Amino acid sequence: MNKEVDAAYDYQVPLITGKPTFGWITEKVSSIVESKTSKEWALLFGLASSVMLILLGSIGYLVWEGIGIWGLNVPVGWGWAIVNFVFWVGIGHAGTLISAILFLFRQKWRTSINRFAEAMTIFAVICALIFPGIHVGRIWAVYYFFPVPNQMDMWPNFRSPLLWDFFAVGTYFTVSFLFWYTGLVPDLATLRDRAKTTIRKKVLAIFSLGWRGGNKQWKHYELAYMLLAGLSTPLVLSVHSVVSTDFATAVIPGWHTTIFPPYFVAGAIFSGFAMVMTLALIARRVYNLEHILTLTHLENMNKIILTTGMMVGYSYSMEFFISWYSGNPYETFIFMQRAFGQYAWAYWIMVSCNVFIPQLFWSRKIRRSIPAMFVISIFVNIGMWFERFVIIATSLSQDFLPSSWDYFSPTIWDIIMLVGSFGLFFTLFLLFIRFLPMVAMAELKGVLPQADPHHAHEGEAH
Amino acid sequence: MAQIFSKKANLWPFYALIVLVFLLVGTVGFFWYFGSPKYTDVGYRPVQPVDYSHKLHAGDLGIDCRYCHTSVEVSAKALVPPTETCMNCHSLVGLDNPKLEPVRASWESGQSINWIRVHDLPDYVFFNHSAHITAGVGCESCHGNVAKEKRVMQQKELSMGWCLSCHRAPEQHLRPHDQVTVMGWQAPENQAEIAAKIIAEKNINPPTDCSGCHR
Numbered sequence: 217m218n219k220e221v222d223a224a225y226d227y228q229v230p231l232i233t234g235k236p237t238f239g240w241i242t243e244k245v246s247s248i249v250e251s252k253t254s255k256e257w258a259l260l261f262g263l264a265s266s267v268m269l270i271l272l273g274s275i276g277y278l279v280w281e282g283i284g285i286w287g288l289n290v291p292v293g294w295g296w297a298i299v300n301f302v303f304w305v306g307i308g309h310a311g312t313l314i315s316a317i318l319f320l321f322r323q324k325w326r327t328s329i330n331r332f333a334e335a336m337t338i339f340a341v342i343c344a345l346i347f348p349g350i351h352v353g354r355i356w357a358v359y360y361f362f363p364v365p366n367q368m369d370m371w372p373n374f375r376s377p378l379l380w381d382f383f384a385v386g387t388y389f390t391v392s393f394l395f396w397y398t399g400l401v402p403d404l405a406t407l408r409d410r411a412k413t414t415i416r417k418k419v420l421a422i423f424s425l426g427w428r429g430g431n432k433q434w435k436h437y438e439l440a441y442m443l444l445a446g447l448s449t450p451l452v453l454s455v456h457s458v459v460s461t462d463f464a465t466a467v468i469p470g471w472h473t474t475i476f477p478p479y480f481v482a483g484a485i486f487s488g489f490a491m492v493m494t495l496a497l498i499a500r501r502v503y504n505l506e507h508i509l510t511l512t513h514l515e516n517m518n519k520i521i522l523t524t525g526m527m528v529g530y531s532y533s534m535e536f537f538i539s540w541y542s543g544n545p546y547e548t549f550i551f552m553q554r555a556f557g558q559y560a561w562a563y564w565i566m567v568s569c570n571v572f573i574p575q576l577f578w579s580r581k582i583r584r585s586i587p588a589m590f591v592i593s594i595f596v597n598i599g600m601w602f603e604r605f606v607i608i609a610t611s612l613s614q615d616f617l618p619s620s621w622d623y624f625s626p627t628i629w630d631i632i633m634l635v636g637s638f639g640l641f642f643t644l645f646l647l648f649i650r651f652l653p654m655v656a657m658a659e660l661k662g663v664l665p666q667a668d669p670h671h672a673h674e675g676e677a678h
Numbered sequence: 679m680a681q682i683f684s685k686k687a688n689l690w691p692f693y694a695l696i697v698l699v700f701l702l703v704g705t706v707g708f709f710w711y712f713g714s715p716k717y718t719d720v721g722y723r724p725v726q727p728v729d730y731s732h733k734l735h736a737g738d739l740g741i742d743c744r745y746c747h748t749s750v751e752v753s754a755k756a757l758v759p760p761t762e763t764c765m766n767c768h769s770l771v772g773l774d775n776p777k778l779e780p781v782r783a784s785w786e787s788g789q790s791i792n793w794i795r796v797h798d799l800p801d802y803v804f805f806n807h808s809a810h811i812t813a814g815v816g817c818e819s820c821h822g823n824v825a826k827e828k829r830v831m832q833q834k835e836l837s838m839g840w841c842l843s844c845h846r847a848p849e850q851h852l853r854p855h856d857q858v859t860v861m862g863w864q865a866p867e868n869q870a871e872i873a874a875k876i877i878a879e880k881n882i883n884p885p886t887d888c889s890g891c892h893r
Binding site: 366368369425 | 682683687688691706709710713714715716835837838839840842843
């Protein structure tokens with residue numbers, strides 16, 4: 217067996233390869249932010265922000281013209297807007313899982329990817345929140361969402377899962393943002409101390425909240441970070457559970473199942489990790505972070521993708537089993553229609569991408585092959601989008617009234633807005649990697665061997 | 679290393695927080711107060727094409743509301759009377775009154791008078807006059823005492839919250855059937871008793887769900 221593979225399974229393996237010093241990490245990560253804007257970045261940013269502008273323009277047209285420009289109509293009253301919402305919220309799950317749950321479990325390998333994954337979470341939730349906002353049709357009445365006093369004596373309906381959803385996602389966004397920002401403070405202070413110009417110094421000084429790296433500050437920081445981790449841990453499980461109640465509390469066959477909350481959470485983590493993987497592989501390559509984001513990290517993530525993928529596959533089969541076991545003819549009908557009806561093509565894309573393809577990760581070779589994992593992560597992203605599409609379109613298009621059965625076809629605006637949301641996502645992401653340290657420097661230093669007080673320097677005897 | 683900011687800068691986030699709270703409360707409060715029909719709609723008193731006085735007709739002369747607004751008891755709409763209704767009397771009375779010139783012109787040409795609607799609910803609200811009159815809600819409850827008005831003005835806010843306040847507790851606004859069109863009505867001392875009787879008799883149960891008014 218080759219030595220590298222051996223080492224990967226050795227508990228003593230260093231999380232960061234190449235024997236870096238503290239200074240090397242600071243230099244490596246900070247220089248990405250401090251160097252001049254590269255042509256490639258400018259080109260990508262131009263592309264992403266143009267796509268984002270198309271999204272903003274089409275939202276303007278949507279507000280002007282109404283949601284009739286989308287392909288939704290009776291009986292499919294929820295179209296791509298909700299598909300995209302659930303898709304993006306799902307992607308936003310990996311960030312908090314990596315930052316909070318893995319932190320509490322002392323999984324030190326998370327330090328290389330957490331900053332990155334948390335940023336992705338925040339941007340994904342921003343993309344997600346756009347869709348319920350614009351799908352209401354009369355956007356000027358969107359304040360109905362908020363519990364504010366008004367002349368109508370109207371108040372949000374706290375029995376409605378759509379309201380739970382609003383609060384769940386809102387809380388998730390707030391806590392994720394605080395968590396991300398708290399982690400950023402020491403690193404922003406590092407950048408501030410390295411800043412050359414006065415303006416840069418001042419701006420970073422404001423955002424680093426007067427961080428000086430004193431003992432007491434670190435003590436408070438660590439405590440705050442742990443509390444936030446504790447606070448976000450239940451959120452990882454609750455957010456997508458609540459999103460799933462949008463469906464599960466409705467009496468629509470194919471939605472009305474108790475398996476939905478855990479099924480959605482597993483799917484969310486699955487898709488979130490796939491998206492982290494896609495982005496991490498690109499960033500790793502572009503910014504030469506091979507020593508920080510090692511193959512071990514990627515392999516660990518692939519194992520999570522494999523696990524959650526199988527949980528999703530279990531849910532798919534359990535849905536089928538229950539539809540038969542319950543003896544409910546409507547339930548049975550809708551599931552037969554899913555697999556063999558008019559949306560069979562979408563269903564089998566979903567099953568192939570989410571269940572069959574990730575099985576390749578059983579092979580250690582594939583788990584450690586960069587091109588393979590890149591392709592698989594993209595397949596998972598596609599599959600998870602289709603999962604939401606299948607759930608929404610199949611159940612609605614053949615409802616209880618056969619006379620209104622219809623086939624859902626998206627319009628050009630549906631497609632533009634889905635593509636546009638990726639433009640928004642990548643615009644925010646590119647801004648992030650250009651202006652903020654994409655790896656948590658302070659935390660990374662904590663997992664280096666020399667941070668361990670019992671660390672013996674090489675060649676020195678105790 | 680030199681200090682980038684003075685010590686006072688420590689208070690900036692605190693000030694920012696205060697400003698933020700004020701902005702939030704201020705924005706909500708602004709729309710709550712200035713966006714309410716109580717502010718925007720009450721007091722609407724358009725100049726009508728005819729200088730018609732409710733005070734003279736309904737007040738001094740004591741003509742019943744239903745003489746002109748004929749369908750108020752049987753239909754969703756109370757109806758603005760056609761010129762013919764005016765001419766029932768004014769073919770004999772006030773023949774040389776210049777204020778009646780537009781009415782006579784309308785009578786001769788056959789063109790309706792373009793009365794301006796004062797109490798105008800949004801199109802997505804389905805208000806039914808007959809249901810309210812039958813239940814015993816006085817005209818005055820929504821339109822105010824028009825018998826005192828020379829030119830009609832919107833006196834109540836007609837907001838959704840205002841509608842709901844009565845739908846949730848109609849007791850103070852229910853009258854015996856023969857007093858529905860009375861202006862300047864004062865609730866008698868045993869109003870609670872009377873209202874309870876009316877509610878029981880007519881099985882009054884005002885809807886407070888959305889589809890009660892928004893079909």
